[in-house]
Amino acid sequence: MDMNLYDRIPNNVNLSEDKKLQRALEKWLPNYLDWWREMGPDGFQEKDVWLRTAVDVGSEGWAHFDYVKMPEYRWGIFLEPPKREAIVGFGDNYGRPAYQEVPGEFRNSLRRIIVTQGDTEPASVEQQRQLGKTCPSLYDMRNLFQVNVEEGRHLWAMVYLLHGYFGRDGRDEADALLERRSGNPDKPRILEAFNQPCDDWLNFFAFTMFTDRDGKYQLSALAESGFEPLARTCQFMLTEEAHHMFVGDTGLGRVVRRTAQLMKESDVRKLGGIPLDIIQKYINFWFSYSLDLFGGEISSNSADFFAAGLKGRYKEQEQYAEHAAANEVFTMQVVEDNQLKAREVPMRNALNEVLRGEYVKDCEKGLARWNKVLNEEGLTERLYLPNPRFHRHVGEYAGHFFDLQGNLITREEFEKHKSEWLPTMEDREYVRSLMHPVTEIGKIANWIAPPAAGIKGKPFDFEYVRL
Ligand SMILES: [Fe+2]
Ligand SMILES: [Fe+2]
Numbered sequence: 001m002d003m004n005l006y007d008r009i010p011n012n013v014n015l016s017e018d019k020k021l022q023r024a025l026e027k028w029l030p031n032y033l034d035w036w037r038e039m040g041p042d043g044f045q046e047k048d049v050w051l052r053t054a055v056d057v058g059s060e061g062w063a064h065f066d067y068v069k070m071p072e073y074r075w076g077i078f079l080e081p082p083k084r085e086a087i088v089g090f091g092d093n094y095g096r097p098a099y100q101e102v103p104g105e106f107r108n109s110l111r112r113i114i115v116t117q118g119d120t121e122p123a124s125v126e127q128q129r130q131l132g133k134t135c136p137s138l139y140d141m142r143n144l145f146q147v148n149v150e151e152g153r154h155l156w157a158m159v160y161l162l163h164g165y166f167g168r169d170g171r172d173e174a175d176a177l178l179e180r181r182s183g184n185p186d187k188p189r190i191l192e193a194f195n196q197p198c199d200d201w202l203n204f205f206a207f208t209m210f211t212d213r214d215g216k217y218q219l220s221a222l223a224e225s226g227f228e229p230l231a232r233t234c235q236f237m238l239t240e241e242a243h244h245m246f247v248g249d250t251g252l253g254r255v256v257r258r259t260a261q262l263m264k265e266s267d268v269r270k271l272g273g274i275p276l277d278i279i280q281k282y283i284n285f286w287f288s289y290s291l292d293l294f295g296g297e298i299s300s301n302s303a304d305f306f307a308a309g310l311k312g313r314y315k316e317q318e319q320y321a322e323h324a325a326a327n328e329v330f331t332m333q334v335v336e337d338n339q340l341k342a343r344e345v346p347m348r349n350a351l352n353e354v355l356r357g358e359y360v361k362d363c364e365k366g367l368a369r370w371n372k373v374l375n376e377e378g379l380t381e382r383l384y385l386p387n388p389r390f391h392r393h394v395g396e397y398a399g400h401f402f403d404l405q406g407n408l409i410t411r412e413e414f415e416k417h418k419s420e421w422l423p424t425m426e427d428r429e430y431v432r433s434l435m436h437p438v439t440e441i442g443k444i445a446n447w448i449a450p451p452a453a454g455i456k457g458k459p460f461d462f463e464y465v466r467l
Pocket of ligand 1: 151
């Protein structure tokens with residue numbers, strides 16, 4: 001595939017050969033830049049940031065690192081190269097040639113999937129736009145901006161699909177992606193987790209750990225889609241997404257380490273650290289909101305999408321020998337007559353829940369890494385994930401109340417314990433009170449430990465952002 005890095009819109013999809021599409025995207029470009037200047041990182045647009053830019057899609061050397069001013073970042077459209085003889089990998093059309101165009105009867109629902117995914121990308125940039133001002137170190141500031149510009153590129157990837165495959169409606173949807181605003185009651189972003197404020201660094205790390213990780217699973221399920229342009233787009237997005245989760249996972253791990261060190265000295269609060277119980281509450285909050293992003297436990301949409309070969313399971317080809325999932329059943333707990341009861345559901349209707357289960361397993365590995373830190377520091381306290389039924393707003397458990405272990409409780413009991421389980425206003429204010437910028441090269445805020453290594457072989461005390 002040719003990389004056209006010096007086109008107005010860098011791409012590897014031969015954009016210059018499709019004049020109509022190229023013109024449409026070039027018309028969208030200035031609107032995107034207006035949005036970036038208005039809603040992107042506040043206060044740092046003219047600074048040189050040491051960023052990676054995608055310049056290839058190969059597994060080696062796909063990125064170039066250098067100082068860039070964010071509005072000059074080369075956002076591009078990069079798809080994985082096509083496979084020869086790509087097939088529909090699951091569902092009722094298993095084994096047929098992959099779709100190169102949108103199958104007519106799925107046009108609306110596929111557009112919805114792409115718009116919903118696309119909407120999360122600018123939303124997270126908006127949620128995080130003030131964080132640069134309170135960064136704990138230049139290293140962290142650089143990572144924040146790296147995540148932000150790549151979410152911008154993911155928006156480009158989805159907008160390419162909308163413009164390229166959905167005609168007029170696609171163009172309208174692409175415009176609307178720049179019009180909604182995270183947390184704005186009049187024109188909110190589509191998914192609730194993306195309207196929640198992300199205004200301190202503990203939120204940011206929890207968000208990139210738990211919410212970006214939902215993205216990994218959604219993208220993975222689409223990366224094997226029978227609609228080939230979507231599959232190839234998502235495959236490349238996953239390459240970048242890995243770094244976002246690294247930022248969250250190691251970021252929280254560093255907070256945990258610092259907290260543990262301070263716990264051994266004396267009262268964490270007095271020493272200006274973040275108490276372990278506040279970290280736990282942030283985990284409870286972002287984990288539960290991120291679980292909602294997978295959709296209802298029982299879903300006819302998921303069945304239709306799987307049947308059509310559009311959205312598969314996690315690692316469908318690698319993990320499963322049988323790709324129809326037509327006669328299997330899945331047993332899950334549902335609330336009936338105010339009690340938890342087991343119900344058997346056709347497997348295809350339970351695929352949101354199956355994907356959510358994969359996600360939970362992945363999150364547990366993160367918890368194990370943080371608990372290893374606590375162990376290394378000689379503490380016996382441990383962090384944990386709440387039961388997936390806890391604090392849900394979507395699906396079977398929404399409207400019911402559960403404790404952290406997943407026991408059904410009354411609303412009154414929930415309200416009574418809420419301040420022990422979820423961040424309170426005071427917790428948030430306390431965390432915010434610690435957020436003072438540290439921007440001296442090689443220095444770090446008191447509430448977080450330095451990283452084990454810098455970025456791309458650079459030391460921690462490298463000038464990641466020139467202020
Ligand atoms: Fe993304
Ligand atoms: Fe991301």
